[in-house]
Every structure is written in C-alpha cells, then in structure tokens.
Amino acid sequence: MKILANRMDLGFQKHQDEYEEAALRVLRSGWYILGKEMQSFEEEFATYNAMGSDNVVATSFCCTGITKACDSTKVYCAGLASGLDALWIGIRMLGIGQGDEVIVQGNTYIASVMGITMNGATPVFVEPDENSQIDIIEIENNITDKTKAIMVVHLYGQVTDMTRIVDICKRHNLFLIEDCAQAHGAMWKGQKVGTFGDVGCFSFYPTKNMGAFGDAGAVIAHDPKLIDDVKTYRNYGSHKHYYNKVVGANSRLDEMQAALLRVRLKYMDEITNERRMLAARYSKSLNNPRIITPIEVDDSYAVWHQYVIRCKNRDELIDYLNSKDIGSIIHYPVPPHLQEAYAYLGHKVGEYPITEEYANEVLSIPMYNGMTKEEQDYVIDALNSFEA
Numbered sequence: 001m002k003i004l005a006n007r008m009d010l011g012f013q014k015h016q017d018e019y020e021e022a023a024l025r026v027l028r029s030g031w032y033i034l035g036k037e038m039q040s041f042e043e044e045f046a047t048y049n050a051m052g053s054d055n056v057v058a059t060s061f062c063c064t065g066i067t068k069a070c071d072s073t074k075v076y077c078a079g080l081a082s083g084l085d086a087l088w089i090g091i092r093m094l095g096i097g098q099g100d101e102v103i104v105q106g107n108t109y110i111a112s113v114m115g116i117t118m119n120g121a122t123p124v125f126v127e128p129d130e131n132s133q134i135d136i137i138e139i140e141n142n143i144t145d146k147t148k149a150i151m152v153v154h155l156y157g158q159v160t161d162m163t164r165i166v167d168i169c170k171r172h173n174l175f176l177i178e179d180c181a182q183a184h185g186a187m188w189k190g191q192k193v194g195t196f197g198d199v200g201c202f203s204f205y206p207t208k209n210m211g212a213f214g215d216a217g218a219v220i221a222h223d224p225k226l227i228d229d230v231k232t233y234r235n236y237g238s239h240k241h242y243y244n245k246v247v248g249a250n251s252r253l254d255e256m257q258a259a260l261l262r263v264r265l266k267y268m269d270e271i272t273n274e275r276r277m278l279a280a281r282y283s284k285s286l287n288n289p290r291i292i293t294p295i296e297v298d299d300s301y302a303v304w305h306q307y308v309i310r311c312k313n314r315d316e317l318i319d320y321l322n323s324k325d326i327g328s329i330i331h332y333p334v335p336p337h338l339q340e341a342y343a344y345l346g347h348k349v350g351e352y353p354i355t356e357e358y359a360n361e362v363l364s365i366p367m368y369n370g371m372t373k374e375e376q377d378y379v380i381d382a383l384n385s386f387e388a
Contacts, residue, residue, distance in 0.1 A: 005327035025259060041265070050074065159183065161188070169197075181202060286309070
C-alpha cells in the first residue's frame, strides 16, 4: 500500500460539481479581478471567524485593543494574493518598521519572519514550548523598549494560551499579530484564532485545511479602517480607479480563487471534524516509546493541519517509512535563524537549542481529508513497529 504524506485531489473530488460550477461561473462572468466573488468571500470569511464554538456570533472579543476597535463584535476581511502578503501587508498597516522589534517563535516557517523583515523590523526569536507553540514565559523575558508586537504562530493547527498572551500585550501596550496560516477555524476557549489580535493573517495555499487552487491569502481585523487600508494598499495604493493614496502593492485575491474558496468554506466544519477524528485516532493508537506524539492543550480546539511527531532517530524513521511506501514531510528542517537568508542577523548554531532540537526531530506523518481507516491503520502499524 502506498500512502502519500498529503492529498489534495480527494477534497476536490468530494465536491467536484460545486467547484466546477463555481469556476465556470467566474469564467462566464467576464469579471476576473476585484469583483463580486471576492467581496462575497470576504464577507463570508469574516462571518465564519466571528462565529464561536456554538456557531453563534460572539458578543465581544478578547483582544488587545491597541487598534482602538476591539470593542466591536464585527470581524472584517481583506482578500490578498498570498499568505505572505497577508503577513507583511498586515504588519505594515500597523505602522511597524525600521527600528522596531517583533517577538516570534523560532520554530516557525520562514514566511512568518519574512512578514517582519520585509517591513524593516527585526525578529526577536524565542523558543517553543513542549507542544511546538511559542513559550509564553520567554515572551516577557524578551520584551525591550524596541518591542512593538508579538507574533503568535498557531503552528500545525494547534493553539496556545491566548488569554495570557493578550494580557501580556495589554500590559506592555504591544500589537498582537496572529499567523493563522495553518489554523483556519482553530479556537481558544471557543473563540476563533485570528480574532484575538490586531491582525489575523491567513494563507489559503492548496495544502492548507482551507486550501485554494493556487496562491491566496487574507487579513482579518476588528478595525474596519485597518481593513480599508489593506484594501487600498493591495491595489497599488488606489482607493479609487487611477487615484493612488500611497505607493502600494499588487496583491489581489482573484475572482477564481475567491469563488473556489467560497465552496471550501461551506465545508470547513466537516473538514475540521474529520481531521480531528484522524488526529484522535493517531493519538490513541500510537504507542511506540521512540515516538513523541502531539497533544491538544486544555481549552484549545486544534484543527490538525499537520500531525507532527518527534523522534530522536528521525532519519532512520524516514528511511523505514519510505521502505513501506509511507510518505512524510519535515516541517521544518532548518529554523529561520539558521537560514542563509538571515545570516545578517548574526545568529549561531546552539543559540536556540530547543528550536534546533525540534528541527532535528519533527516529522509530519500522513494526514489528509479522505484518508481511509485502512490507510491510517497501515501507518499506525508501521510506526508502532519501528525499532531504531
């Protein structure tokens, strides 16, 4: 039996008629940029994120209040061309730039850090906790007079204690940036991630739980002016055709991706429930002492973008899984502080030992919607039989 690490075709096949109808609707419309599909998606995605654990619109949000609009029960959304654009444009709209520091966990994907550095700000790395999320204690230990924001990355679709992080931001008057690229629909105490901070940044890259069929992204916020600013910035800085307020960017969520994402969004609860069942079965059934399995912390609702195990003998484990035709992926083999692109920051091997340890041990095992019990049993049996 051959098991891929991830499959995207099954999600398309399950709702193929709806996807094809949406694509044809766009093609036949004759309108492909900044149209009704994007506007409808923005409204629907904003509403989705405003819904709590009981699918009821929240009456208030726990958030930092730095952008002065967090007493609102509304969530606003701007569609963009990619998750990276969501990060760097979202951060730019907060006024963060040269001379500012942003605290971020060291074991994230490099795009999180690029969102900071593309604005001229400096990333201040902190170690992850035992569940691969940002170490909250280390956050306060790294706040300086240059710190302007904390970036929380909801890595692998897990969630950390957002109550404590919001409190830190309030006490130190810091912006809170949420990187939700892997956490569509994840929640802390019944509130969706992306709604705690001043900006929530999303990727809809095809492999994501809520994946498009190409690059796509979005920023959400409680502050309607901030979202209006993002919408101006994404279109060459133009608030009116051929009238430009600022030097902006070309980062527009196109009509095709918006229409296809609207289909995907309809089934997000179903998609999440299936992934949660797959993760629960892995956690219950994997019992190899050589393998560390992830946990879902109390008060959180993980969406399991990846099921990431850790193993001291990871390279041997990969070879073993390959011999059984079981795919796997390392998320991520080289942490940002050791990437050549960030050599100018001057970080050295050993500076962040936990981050580096995780980079040498983590392995994402097969996890995708449409995975059969037979396929998962095959992976579980193989992992339980591994001997280093």
